[in-house]
Amino acid sequence: MKTQLIITADDFGFSKERNIGIMEAFSNGAVQSASLLLNCTGSTDAIERAKKTSITLGLHLNLTEGTPVGQDEYKTLTSSGIFRGRQGMRDSLTKGEIQISEIENEIDSQIKRFIELVGEKPAYVDGHQHIHLHPVVSPIFAAALKNHGVSVTRMPVEVNLKAKTWLGKEAFDLLSMFVEEARSSAGVLQKYNIRTSECFTGLSTMGANMTAERLQSLILEAFKTVEENLSVETVTCELMTHPGYPTPKEYGGFSWGTDDFGHSDDRIHEIKVLSSDTMINFYKAHKIVLVSHRELY
Template structure:
């Protein structure tokens, strides 16, 4: 068997989070380091991000947010199960805890997801071609069913299934992150039959948990790609564009390039988080547009693309 060629969607998450993030993401796209973005419609610089995507012809999807900032659905902004006493979402772990305790209304989750798609359409002029969840909320129990229903109803074809090959053998992640990612993986695996039932699609391979922030390096990315190549395509797919009989692996690499947020500028209503203000974003930006990484893609037969190209 010849080595599979790869169609790789490199998605810059959290587009719209702040002007510094927007600037870094656009520069990264222009340098060939990312091929796709995921927009937070409730973030403070979402309108600017949507305009930048139009101006630079950047393929854009929706980063559905149920955990950070405020809802976009007005009826949910004060008295709803999705927000705390201050009108903000419960947070990455708070959302999960409220869900475990049975305190979240799935009807309200659906209302908010549909409102975010509507706002995405207002900002961009089109429906998202893919939709995933900020902080992986879309694969959580109960939420995944509502999420899949919304995607199916609106004919949004692609999502993200964060099951990363090589996660279990990763030695550089701190214990608390490893535990969180293992739970994300379990939730994602449990989502697969739900997404299949609704006809939702996703790439063969997901990458990005082991290469976030300071853990992103050309060596670690090369390692992640080798895991993806070893897995091969999920079923026999062919590159019809080139007329080749070579099997094609489809993959998504989740990344977070940008410049550090100013402390008073950014976020989704509560200000930017620590990760956004750290040097990690700029580190990712530097690695992703490093000429030696782009050369590695070429050498390995990796072609960057958007979800709409799969």
């Protein structure tokens, strides 16, 4: 079985500092794809940096934080012009308070803005805080991708979360919700011929939770799970990461600063782990080929 690994840097465009860190990781051969946020202080800077390289760019669809890319005022998708937040948006979606037409408009607007700024359609589209696979959003999302000729997304199902003993209850419950939403969307993605990697990991290894030992174990676990359940010649796994340098608390991100994780050294820690000789030697020893999302076409 041939094994391929896509290492994706999320939140590209969040801030200039984040962009510098992601491009450093790319230069080190530590990431191959970057998911671009379009409504942040570093969005333009990210695009300018990316155009000077061969990094594969995808759209990090955002319906939860900051201001929308589409029309200035939505009646339900935002509150006072701002997205409702990770849990606030999910609560409103579940209660049926969000107009479907507004979701359709915002997804379409973000894909069109990406094409306008980057000069080509995104190689893939995933979701900030995995909102693309919420049960209400996923059919709208999949239809939009098909309309724009985009055929690849993320399926954030990390196996055996209960074994990740370093996770606290709050983190475990949140990540379990993401996995449950993702699994429930599989049929929708299949209906619209939207492809994903055969396996995924990275939910449980953000920031200080990332170590070379854990990454190696989780990557091999993901490949093994596919090998045991599917008969395929090539297996591609996506590893979600969050490298970068600290964003100032007073300015950056969605213009008003960042949270503790974005301001901490945890993202520098990710650059170091991902770029380490330990990881490079691991890939070589296990004949894991590093690729970008373009391998999923």
